[in-house]
Amino acid sequence: MIYVCTHTFLQVGPSEIDAVWIYTLTYGGGIVSGDSISCELVIGDGCTAVLTTQASTKVYKSLGSKCSQQVLEARIGSGALLAVIPDPVTCFSTARYSQKQVFRALSDSNLVIVDWITSGRHESGEKWDFELYKSINNIFLDDDHPVFLDTVLLSLAY
Template sequence: MELDAVADGRPATASEATPTPTGVVRVEKVRGRSAVTRCFAKYPLKIIVPSKVGPASSGAVWLYILTYGGGIVSGDKISCAVTVGDGCTAAMTTQASTKVYKAVGSKCSEQVLEATVGKDALLAVIPDPVTCFSTARYYQKQVFHVSGDSNLVIVDWFTSGRYESGEKWDFNSYKSVNHILLEEYQPLFIDSVLLEQGSNCTIAERMQEYNVVAMVVLLGPKLKHIQDEMQDEVKKMMSVQLRPPTSGGGRYAARPQPLHPQRPPLVASCSPFGRTGTGMVARIVAVSTESVYTFLRHRLAALEPFLGVAPYSSS
């Protein structure tokens, strides 16, 4: 299948032609419902569009992003362009963690997503985590173009590797970049995470006992109540976990506390962004992958009416 458009949907001209993406998806209203009107993918990318996920009344389109061989091979370059039309709802997810295999020489595995979210539309990018194998090199960039009343959910997270097998923070480099642009060009949210092995300090030494790093972005009027609930719950959770120990006088005084108290198994924080606080970003570090799945499952359960199924409900 030949592609005849660039990422923003306009016909390509000789002066602006770009390399053909490995995947293109367009979601538009058809008879009043969200529907996939274009779907293209080529090796090493595969896109599955199930006919039904959850009750039909939700009207959401689900896209499963996969790679042949169950992971990203050293040197693979994957790029995907997604357009969610006005008033449409779409969810992008994976069937398992994205495995990034060992690097061959200095080759880097790359994934790029460019998405446009229309007016009153909702796009939820809710994958499983990225897991980099020993010596892997990985680069990811996601760019989202939104309007003033677009709605967007981004979950971007990664693990230390196959840590249950003793492989902890043993990859060479990991970089993830997320940009949200309002009305095409105005930066609304810019974020970058970079981990590299250093000559003086390894990634494992910097990360201590933590094995998972996650970021959740919520943007748009439809998600305001979810933002408020998540901020309240995170504040309550962390106020309990980080509360300093109290001690009283007398014979029942508390025992002396250790100089280096044990760190909480999961640490989270929330911050608003945007001129009027229309967006919110939550950041999480945790000892175990399952604890982050639990966090996401509980805090994103309110998306079920929009998507038909609560994110990570089968994890």
């Protein structure tokens, strides 16, 4: 769990002054078959955080039916801003990938989400050559009121 701008850990300042930039990294330059990555963020009241990547998220080929997955859960405090602006996901040939992002905001919280994918590695002749891409984005207000429930499913099976 990463706490951003909480009184217990680190006070950066109100959102109009500073932003904490968080870069996610993967070992070996990408996600391999069967990987499961989970991250939880808590954005303190009045704070600003940007979650991003240094490059596209590369999802390597799957072995058998193994699916690689990422899960992000975030709580956004009162008057806080969270911007999730990663580079796109690039699924290699035969890759199977699933991600779920759950955001819990308050009525005066702010959230920006970018969720995007490339069609593959064009220079290698891979265009829409992955087996599965699933992306779920859910936003809840005041913990339990759903305001946005979205699923994108791209699969060779259909």
